[in-house]
Amino acid sequence: xxxxxxxxxxxxxxxxxxxxxxxxxxxxxxxxxxxxxxxxxxxxxxxxxxxxxxxxxxxxxxxxxxxxxxxxxxxxxxxxxxxxxxxxxxxxxxxxxxxxxxxxxxxxxxxxxxxxxxxxxxxxxxxxxxxxxxxxxxxxxxxxxxxxxxxxxxxxxxxxxxxxxxxxxxxxxxxxxxxxxxxxxxxxxxxxxxxxxxxxxxxxxxxxxxxxxxxxxxxxxx
Numbered sequence: 001x002x003x004x005x006x007x008x009x010x011x012x013x014x015x016x017x018x019x020x021x022x023x024x025x026x027x028x029x030x031x032x033x034x035x036x037x038x039x040x041x042x043x044x045x046x047x048x049x050x051x052x053x054x055x056x057x058x059x060x061x062x063x064x065x066x067x068x069x070x071x072x073x074x075x076x077x078x079x080x081x082x083x084x085x086x087x088x089x090x091x092x093x094x095x096x097x098x099x100x101x102x103x104x105x106x107x108x109x110x111x112x113x114x115x116x117x118x119x120x121x122x123x124x125x126x127x128x129x130x131x132x133x134x135x136x137x138x139x140x141x142x143x144x145x146x147x148x149x150x151x152x153x154x155x156x157x158x159x160x161x162x163x164x165x166x167x168x169x170x171x172x173x174x175x176x177x178x179x180x181x182x183x184x185x186x187x188x189x190x191x192x193x194x195x196x197x198x199x200x201x202x203x204x205x206x207x208x209x210x211x212x213x214x215x216x217x218x219x220x221x222x
Contacts, residue, residue, distance in 0.1 A: 010098055012062035014216040020058040020065075022207040023121075023136055025184055027051055028200040037194040041086040043075035050074065053196060055123060055134065057114070063098060067091040067112035069125060069193070074156060082160040082169070087193065089127060103217045104161030104168030110192075119182075125192065132192045135185040138206050142179040149173045162222060170217040176210025 030048040042051065056068040070088035075081040089110035090096055099105040110127035119138045124131055149157055149172065161168045181204040189195035 010101060012098060014102055014214055016062050016212075016214040017060075018058050018062075018212045018214070019060040019210065020056055020212075021209055022054060022056040023181065023184075023204070024178075024207060025053040025055070025181070025196070025204045026202040027053065027196050028202060030199075033194070033199055036198075039191075040071065040194050042071065042194070043073055043081060043084070043086075045075065050202065055136075061095070063092065063094045066095045067114075068095075069110075069112075069123075071194070082158050083156060084160055089125060089192075100163060103159075103170055103214065104163030104166060104219075106161075106163065127192050130188075130190045130192050132189050133187045135183075135187070136181060136206070137183040137185075139180055139182045142206075144177040144179045144208065146175070147178050148175040161217075165222055167220050167222050168217040169220075170215055172212060172214055174210055174212040176207050178205040178207055180204075181206050 028048060028050055029042070031045060033048075034042050034044055051074060052072040054068070054070050054072055058066050058068065068088065068090045070085050072083060073086050074083050085105050088099075088105055088107050090099065090107045091110065091112045093109055096107040096109050099107040108127065110125050113124040113126075115122040119140055121136045121138070123134045123136070125133070154171070157171050157173075159170055159172070184201060184204060186195060186197040189197075
């Protein structure tokens with residue numbers, strides 16, 4: 001056990017089984033977008049590529065319910081790089097501690113506020129005295145379809161993180177139902193998160209229910 005891990009009291013070790021609902025937002029980002037948002041550590045790309053923004057409400061987890069907003073970066077142009085999570089907020093301290101030390105995920109604690117109005121979900125996220133908001137509009141009576149991580153290329157889900165001199169590698173597994181999402185609106189991203197209203201919005205999805213397993217990470221010294 002490394003010193004950073006030993007210094008933190010962790011009671012919930014992997015694998016983790018989690019359940020909840022989520023939004024999976026797909027965007028095409030350009031080299032200029034990556035450059036303009038260099039503080040968020042999105043991997044460089046000479047021609048641009050697709051990344052995902054994932055907004056989650058975990059209803060059940062080993063550390064209780066919590067909310068999460070993250071960027072899942074897929075720098076597939078260079079096969080020398082794996083997927084990574086360069087930016088992520090969660091709503092609880094205990095999730096932050098476990099995520100950092102068990103998987104090397106750079107979690108920070110933020111406040112999440114949710115409002116549901118018919119087919120529209122509003123999420124306000126507050127961090128460092130700044131507040132941003134997302135407006136997510138679903139389709140009425142949208143058809144759902146089943147998805148399983150086994151249906152996806154393995155390299156998409158092979159995640160590698162660097163944290164406090166260590167390198168963590170793990171492959172999550174999930175299954176759930178998807179429905180198409182109609183529209184997403186970003187407001188006041190400020191310094192909290194990249195302003196994805198400046199990126200090209202691609203087909204995105206609402207996940208009304210899913211099950212996710214986070215396995216134990218392989219940890220090596222950098």
